[in-house]
Amino acid sequence: MPKRASSDSAGPAKKAKTSSSTKRNQRWSSVSASANVAAVYKELVEKDPTHAYSYICLCRSIIDSHQTDEDEDDKDEDEDSNEQDRPADAENKVRCDNGKTCLCRKPADKHPGHRWLISKAGWQKYVGARIMCDLREPELFDMYTFNDHAGYGVLEVVQNLLLDYDEMKPSWRDQWAVCEAMVQLCMGSSVGPMIMIDDAQCLYDTHSLICRMFLNMLVTLDNESLLKPDSKVQSLPAVMAQYIQLSTGWEKDGFMGDNDHLATMFAGYVRAYAAKHGIQLPLTDKELAKAEEVQLPPPIAVQDPWLWSGTLQEYSRKHAKSHSPRQKGRIGGDSLDLTTWSSAERKAHSFEKKDPLGKEIMDAIKKGEVLQVG
Secondary structure, three states: OEEEOOOOOOOOOOOOOOOOOOOOOOOOOOOOHHHHHHHHHHHHHHHOHHHHOOEEEOOOOHHHHHHHOHHHHHHHOOOOHHHHHOOEOOOOOOEOOOOOOOOOOOEHHHOOOOOOEEEHHHHHHHHHHHHHHHOOOHHHHOEOOOOOHHHHHHHHHHHHHHHHHHHHOOOHHHHHHHHHHHHHHHHOOOOHHHHHOOOHHHHHHHHHHHHHHHHHHHHHHHHOOOOOOOOOOOOHHHHHHHHHHHHHHHHHOOOOOOOOHHHHHHHHHHHHHHHHOOOOOOOOHHHHHOOOOOOOOOOOOOOOOOOHHHHHHHHHHHOOOOOOOOOOOOOOOOOOOHHHOOHHHHHHHEOOOOOOOOHHHHHHHHOOOOEEEO
16 A cells, blocks of 8 residues: 655655755656655755765676576565565575675675676666656556556656656766666566557567667767776676666567667677677676677767667657546656546545545655655
């Protein structure tokens, strides 16, 4: 059931209020738990950028869960969602316990040589995205709206990340945090409902746009002279590796469009960037073999060689479908976040015909507090 966010280190602070200096993005409704989550990230990076852009450990890559723990899926269903996303260390079989004994969220500078890293900003962006996914899952509110509400809700969250990436330029650090968060989200369990939506082409186009976003990011880092083995972007090798793991998994499972040349070549392009700049990827030979060797396109004197901006605009025009009266022909936003619905709307769709969010919770949201559902 809905509840205010706990003070657990896996999530935002219990009282995460929007400061008066934080400009509200026009994507958000006047009352929106999603807006409050977004404000937590903004406050983090504005209050102490050095802290926000420092790096922490992940004990392992999320993708290893699919390789080492398939037989334990049923056992894991009732465990904490963080642990579901990152179940066991593929190398030493030590189970991830969210930092109690494993390396998760330990300072990277205290563990030199550890390969799986993420910036604190990226981690916060990822945690926030997962919270936003839950806010769009009617079953967690004991409600039913329509069959694909949760799936299109996750899509809405992913689209918000894509829009965040575009709006955050020229801050490459914030764009990198989005790329870190995106791959963590897409490799975890929270994104599962999205692959079940009834618009397969939208799913393919979304995956393709995610790939294009990351290639655009690599060009940005290259222009900043940050694509190198000793880059101050400490999570660079891990994130490049995870995008290869993610995209090869999508292709294997049929979640890439058959005629999408860039998407099918994406893993090879990432591998080619790594090879060109001498970046050692933390992947096995078998995993690397899935990314076929390709040649990068010849350099051209343009800022956007992967056509990110134009493709995002075309995607926005093509997929600005409304699954809620509030959406009004745009991608992203919070129209499927159930905290933005009126009390009467929630009551009408409730199994018990009562609003699952009481006055106390809604008053807290109006004050800027974060809501977690569980």
